[in-house]
Structures are given as structure tokens and as C-alpha cells.
Amino acid sequence: MDVMDKLTILTDAAKYDAACTSSGAQRRHRAGAIGNTSASVAGCCHTFSGDGRCVTLLKVLMTNCCVYDCKYCVNRCSNDTRRALFSPEELAELTIQFYRRNYIEGLFLSSGVLVSPDYTTERMIRCLDLLRSRHRFNGYIHAKAIPGTSPELVTRLGLLADRLSVNIELPSERGLNALAPNKSRQSIFRPMGLITNTLRQNKEELVKYRHAPHFAPAGQSTQMIIGATPDSDRHILSLTQALYDKYRLKRVFYSAYVPVVENTLLPSLDTKPPLLREHRLYQADWLLRFYGFRAEELLDEEDPNFNPLVDPKCSWALKHPAFFPVEVNDAGREELLRVPGVGTVSAGRILSARRARRLDHEDLRKLGVVMKRAQYFITCKGKVAEGVKLHADSILRNLIAAERAALPGTETEQLSLFDRAV
Amino acid sequence: METVYLYDGSFDGFLSCVFDSYVYHEEPLHFWDQDSREPTLFSTRDIPTDPAHAERVRIGLGRISPEALWLVIRGFLTCAPDREVILFRFIRRLMVRGRPLLRQLTDDTVFPLRKAVRHLEGEVHLLKGFVRFSDFEGLLAGEIRPKNRVLPLLRPHFCDRMYNETFLLYDRAHREALVYRPGQWAILPMESFRMAAPSQEEAQYRRLWKRFYDTVEIRERHNPKLRRTHMPQRYWETMTEFQGEDYFRPAQPEVPGSAPLPGGSAGEEA
Ligand code: SF4
Numbered sequence: 280m281d282v283m284d285k286l287t288i289l290t291d292a293a294k295y296d297a298a299c300t301s302s303g304a305q306r307r308h309r310a311g312a313i314g315n316t317s318a319s320v321a322g323c324c325h326t327f328s329g330d331g332r333c334v335t336l337l338k339v340l341m342t343n344c345c346v347y348d349c350k351y352c353v354n355r356c357s358n359d360t361r362r363a364l365f366s367p368e369e370l371a372e373l374t375i376q377f378y379r380r381n382y383i384e385g386l387f388l389s390s391g392v393l394v395s396p397d398y399t400t401e402r403m404i405r406c407l408d409l410l411r412s413r414h415r416f417n418g419y420i421h422a423k424a425i426p427g428t429s430p431e432l433v434t435r436l437g438l439l440a441d442r443l444s445v446n447i448e449l450p451s452e453r454g455l456n457a458l459a460p461n462k463s464r465q466s467i468f469r470p471m472g473l474i475t476n477t478l479r480q481n482k483e484e485l486v487k488y489r490h491a492p493h494f495a496p497a498g499q500s501t502q503m504i505i506g507a508t509p510d511s512d513r514h515i516l517s518l519t520q521a522l523y524d525k526y527r528l529k530r531v532f533y534s535a536y537v538p539v540v541e542n543t544l545l546p547s548l549d550t551k552p553p554l555l556r557e558h559r560l561y562q563a564d565w566l567l568r569f570y571g572f573r574a575e576e577l578l579d580e581e582d583p584n585f586n587p588l589v590d591p592k593c594s595w596a597l598k599h600p601a602f603f604p605v606e607v608n609d610a611g612r613e614e615l616l617r618v619p620g621v622g623t624v625s626a627g628r629i630l631s632a633r634r635a636r637r638l639d640h641e642d643l644r645k646l647g648v649v650m651k652r653a654q655y656f657i658t659c660k661g662k663v664a665e666g667v668k669l670h671a672d673s674i675l676r677n678l679i680a681a682e683r684a685a686l687p688g689t690e691t692e693q694l695s696l697f698d699r700a701v
Numbered sequence: 702m703e704t705v706y707l708y709d710g711s712f713d714g715f716l717s718c719v720f721d722s723y724v725y726h727e728e729p730l731h732f733w734d735q736d737s738r739e740p741t742l743f744s745t746r747d748i749p750t751d752p753a754h755a756e757r758v759r760i761g762l763g764r765i766s767p768e769a770l771w772l773v774i775r776g777f778l779t780c781a782p783d784r785e786v787i788l789f790r791f792i793r794r795l796m797v798r799g800r801p802l803l804r805q806l807t808d809d810t811v812f813p814l815r816k817a818v819r820h821l822e823g824e825v826h827l828l829k830g831f832v833r834f835s836d837f838e839g840l841l842a843g844e845i846r847p848k849n850r851v852l853p854l855l856r857p858h859f860c861d862r863m864y865n866e867t868f869l870l871y872d873r874a875h876r877e878a879l880v881y882r883p884g885q886w887a888i889l890p891m892e893s894f895r896m897a898a899p900s901q902e903e904a905q906y907r908r909l910w911k912r913f914y915d916t917v918e919i920r921e922r923h924n925p926k927l928r929r930t931h932m933p934q935r936y937w938e939t940m941t942e943f944q945g946e947d948y949f950r951p952a953q954p955e956v957p958g959s960a961p962l963p964g965g966s967a968g969e970e971a
Pocket residue numbers: 345346347348349352353354355356390391392
């Protein structure tokens with residue numbers, strides 16, 4: 280089998296993983312080495328695939344052979360599909376040649392379980408080691424730690440990679456037991472905890488010894504599949520919050536489940552991937568990481584799932600009328616960040632601009648505030664914007680209309696489905 | 702009296718205009734470089750480029766605030782249609798109000814400038830990812846057609862990343878090229894540039910990349926509108942994955958039995 284065939288099979292098998300960022304590592308060039316991971320390219324997309332997703336890394340599997348039989352996965356051993364295996368040499372060469380041409384920012388290496396988790400990880404390590412030592416590759420590497428790998432190997436992997444991830448995949452133990460018989464909650468959280476601890480120790484070492492080796496400088500991330508199991512948004516978001524708090528994860532990714540197999544335990548094959556739900560979870564995740572919201576503020580037992588019609592921040596705002604209106608000339612940063620239509624950047628600009636003089640509604644537009652949303656929740660010098668009526672029903676209707684245009688195509692179709700149901 | 706300044710289009714030339722406007726106590730209506738000259742009823746004044754004058758304006762701006770100078774340098778690289786007028790108004794007001802002006806983001810001289818600079822920086826950010834190089838026996842060459850003059854801002858990034866390489870990045874729109882070999886760079890005017898046909902190896906890597914690009918899409922999520930939002934179509938022109946078949950054809954037809962290609966079987970088999 281030639282490299283073209285292998286690349287096709289092993290890309291196809293890896294494409295459902297959502298993580299594709301290169302943020303968090305900062306390394307300038309080194310003499311004799313290839314590339315950098317400079318801070319200036321954080322969030323740098325090298326292209327966007329036909330589904331509109333950012334492509335940053337060469338995202339492939341080492342192999343799609345797998346001894347496990349996770350029901351939701353195309354690579355499960357009971358699936359009749361073509362199998363391929365990269366040799367460490369050819370994958371290293373491919374990465375280097377793609378990188379030199381500026382096709383990619385680096386490599387995202389994952390794998391099916393060949394023989395055993397340890398055997399597979401050793402093979403991944405061989406490839407990464409070739410890249411780092413022989414090719415002197417200085418770009419970004421994201422490696423997947425396979426549940427069940429021994430701690431020594433995870434540590435070695437982390438010394439070669441910029442970021443490590445252990446995928447949770449199914450957000451609940453029940454789902455895991457039913458659909459991933461070879462994995463357990465423990466086999467996932469043990470390596471995750473190990474990585475968290477090693478990261479902490481490494482940080483201390485680096486303070487003491489400047490030349491201590493770096494362990495996964497861009498930290499740890501994970502991914503959950505959305506819609507394969509009946510878990511609620513509230514459950515998923517609380518888990519996310521716990522992962523940020525307890526495991527200090529850098530990112531949690533969500534991947535709308537694309538049915539790949541007929542199984543009575545899974546959504547049927549003609550189910551559309553729940554893209555709007557995934558979108559809402561990402562919006563909420565953003566609120567947790569940059570806006571000071573907590574999971575329990577956004578969803579509760581009464582409303583365990585996000586409103587498909589408006590984004591989580593608007594939803595929260597509509598449920599907390601007492602918090603508003605916010606006076607933009609006096610409010611603190613945290614308060615401003617809770618206003619729909621005000622982002623982290625525009626909040627910063629407001630704080631800076633209002634030191635010069637008090638702002639009015641026209642100024643806010645120039646500062647990048649989305650007035651279509653914000654106008655219902657703010658005052659400028661004590662005044663509501665002209666012509667704006669603060670009537671709960673009309674606000675909701677206008678907010679829905681305001682977001683509609685911004686939602687990508689397929690999601691609008693899904694929205695119109697909701698419209699009919701309303 | 703309404704006056705139009707004529708200058709040579711260089712940054713030093715523009716700063717000389719600023720200098721002279723103070724000498725002549727006038728606020729020019731337009732600044733025309735060689736390309737934008739047109740017949741006019743207004744009076745015109747030829748402004749010679751004087752590096753010493755330019756330097757004095759530069760120092761003056763830097764003394765008010767390094768950020769002000771930084772904004773002016775970037776503003777000059779933008780594609781705002783009347784960037785000289787925008788910059789001129791900003792500088793005049795800056796001289797009066799001093800550093801606090803920078804914070805007045807809604808001021809009508811600051812806002813248009815910051816907006817133009819944001820557009821420039823956005824384009825630079827996108828191009829860090831969208832630039833594509835081809836390997837010609839060790840020399841890497843790439844082309845772009847940006848709206849703003851991005852090469853000076855792309856330079857630090859690519860010279861760091863490709864520290865040990867030799868490369869050329871050509872800007873079709875502004876007809877200039879960033880050329881680099883280890884430890885040395887230059888941005889030079891270049892009337893035209895044509896990339897040679899690819900070697901067999903280069904053609905094969907192009908095909909591999911195209912295959913990766915086509916395969917990584919999840920078809921159930923196909924969403925061309927979202928793709929265009931993130932990656933405006935005007936960038937596709939110079940990106941490998943959107944080229945026609947010819948682009949993937951090597952200069953010479955393949956000779957049977959020649960050196961193995963990167964796509965040929967190598968290493969162990971699965
Ligand atoms: S272990 Fe990974 S590759 Fe193997 S079947 Fe499970 S999810 Fe798929």
C-alpha cells in the first residue's frame with residue numbers, strides 16, 4: 280500500500296476528532312531545527328475544510344487497526360473496513376514536508392489500539408522521537424494518550440509532545456459501559472490525572488532548574504461525543520466545569536455524533552449530527568473560560584438543556600432581568616461581560632475609551648459592541664437607546680432574529696425545524 | 702487655498718509631506734503618489750522626499766508615544782483608499798492633544814485609522830496560515846494577492862519559522878517580494894514572478910495535501926457558507942488545495958524505474 284492510500288485511510292479514520300488547535304506553546308526557532316510554535320500563530324488556521332472546520336494540524340491515526348470494539352467508532356474491530364498503518368519514518372517525513380510548505384502547523388497523532396495500548400504508544404513515541412531528534416522538528420505536536428497506557432510511556436509521550444489529550448468520548452459511565460466495553464471511567468481518568476500531576480510537578484521543576492525538560496507545555500485537553508448517549512447538556516457542562524477546575528484542562532472539545540453504524544444502543548443511521556447543540560455547548564464553554572460564568576448558573580434541573588433559539592448568554596440574561604440594565608459608563612469588567620453583544624475585546628475597549636469621556640450608544644457601535652443584542656440590556660448616561668422597547672416577548676423575538684443571520688447554513692435549517700415546533 | 706500634495710509614494714515621502722505641511726501652514730486635501738495622479742483644478746505642490754525631515758517627524762511621533770508611531774507605520778501599509786488623509790488628520794490632532802488621543806477610540810481621526818489597521822492585521826493573521834510554498838530543489842517559493850501590504854508584517858513570522866530555509870514570497874498585488882536566506886532578508890520591488898512547473902516530488906506532495914484536504918471533511922457536516930466566512934474566496938487563488946489539475950502535474954512525465962516518489966511504497970506495509 281502506498282503513502283497516498285495510507286494517508287487517505289488514516290485521515291478518514293481520524294477526522295471525527297474535533298481538536299485541531301495549536302495554541303499554548305511558545306518556541307522560537309533554534310539553529311539547525313525546523314520551525315517554531317510562536318505565540319503569534321496561536322489559533323492559526325491553515326485552511327478550512329468543506330464542512331467549515333479549521334485545519335491546523337496534520338490529523339491522522341498511526342493506525343486504524345484496533346483490538347477494541349467501541350460501538351460508536353468506525354475503527355472498532357468488528358467493523359469491516361480497510362486497515363492501514365504508517366511506518367514512523369514515512370509519517371515523520373510527511374509531517375516535515377507538509378510543514379515546510381506551510382500546509383500545517385504540526386502533527387496531531389492519535390491511533391487505534393494495535394496489539395495493546397503500550398505497544399501502540401511505543402510506536403507513536405518512535406515517530407515523534409524521529410521528528411524531534413532526527414528531523415529536529417520544532418513545530419507543534421498534539422498526541423493522544425490511549426487509555427490503559429502505562430505511566431512511564433505517557434510521560435515519555437508528554438516530553439515529546441506540546442499537548443496531550445485523553446478522550447472521554449462518552450460523557451457518562453453508563454454510556455461508557457454500554458458502548459465502550461473495553462474502556463472504563465477509571466482507565467480514562469487515571470492517565471488524565473497522571474498528566475495533570477506531571478504537569479504540576481514539571482512546572483515546579485522548571486522554576487528550580489531552567490533546563491528541565493518540558494512536559495506537554497501546551498497542557499492537556501479532551502473531547503466528548505455529543506448526542507450518542509441521552510446525557511443532558513447540564514450533565515455535559517458540569518463535567519466540563521469539573522475538568523477545568525479539578526484536572527486543569529486547557530480545552531474541552533465537543534464532537535456532534537455522526538452515526539457510523541447501525542446499533543440499537545445508538546441513534547439510527549439517518550440521524551443528522553446535532554450541530555446546533557454542539558454549537559450551543561461551545562458557546563457555553565466559552566462563557567466558562569473567558570466570561571466568568573459557572574456551569575450551574577447556565578443550566579439547572581428545571582432547564583437541563585440549552586434553548587435552541589437563543590445563545591446561552593442571551594438565555595441567562597433573559598432569565599435575570601434584575602441584573603439589567605447595565606450602565607456602560609460605570610459597570611465593572613465582569614458586569615460588562617455579562618451583557619449579550621459585549622465580548623472580551625469590546626469590554627476592554629469600553630473600559631479604555633470611557634476614561635477619555637462618557638460614552639453614548641453611537642460610540643458603542645464603533646467599539647465593536649453588537650448593538651442588535653446589547654441594546655436591550657444597557658443604558659448610556661442613564662438612557663436606553665432610542666426606539667428600543669423593553670418588552671420581554673419582543674426582546675426574545677428580536678434576539679432570535681439577530682442571531683439567525685450569524686448561524687451557519689445547516690444550523691439555520693435546524694432552527695427552522697424548531698420554529699415549526701414552537 | 703485647497704492643495705494637493707504630490708509625493709513619491711514612499712513612507713519617508715509621506716512623512717516629508719507631513720513635515721512640509723507645517724512649514725507651509727496648510728492642510729492638503731489629498732496626497733497623490735505617482736500612480737494616483739490625475740488632472741485637477743486644485744493647486745498642487747511637489748513634495749521632495751527628505752530623509753532628514755522624515756526622521757524628525759518619526760522622532761516627534763515616537764516621543765509622544767511609541768504606540769502612535771507604530772499606528773502610523775501600520776496605517777501606511779493598509780489598503781484604506783485615502784490612507785494618507787486618514788494618517789494626516791490623525792497626526793495633526795495627535796500633535797495638539799498628545800498621548801490621551803490614543804485612548805479615544807471613538808474619535809473621528811482615531812477610529813478610521815484603527816479600523817484600517819485592524820483590517821490589515823486580520824489579513825496578516827489569515828495569511829500566516831494560508832501562504833503555500835513549493836519546493837524547487839531546496840528553494841521554497843510562494844505567492845499571495847493581499848489587499849494590504851502585508852509582507853513587512855509577515856516577515857518576522859516566516860523568517861523565524863523558516864530560519865534555516867531559503868525562500869521567496871511574492872505579493873502579486875503590490876509587486877514586491879520578501880526574499881530570505883539564513884540570517885538575511887529583504888523586501889524588494891519585483892515587476893513579475895512566475896513559478897516554474899513542479900518537480901515530480903513537489904507535484905506528489907501537492908497531490909498528497911489535496912487528498913488530505915478532501916478527506917478530512919466530514920461530509921455529513923458539509924457547509925460551504927461557513928467555510929467562506931472563515932476563509933474568504935479571494936484567498937483561494939494561491940492555495941494548493943484549490944488549484945486545477947495542471948497544478949498537480951510534474952514538469953516531466955514520469956520515467957519508469959526512476960527514483961521512488963514520496964507516495965510510492967516505502968517503509969513497512971500495513
Ligand atoms: S479504542 Fe479508539 S479506535 Fe479503538 S474502537 Fe475504541 S474509540 Fe475506536
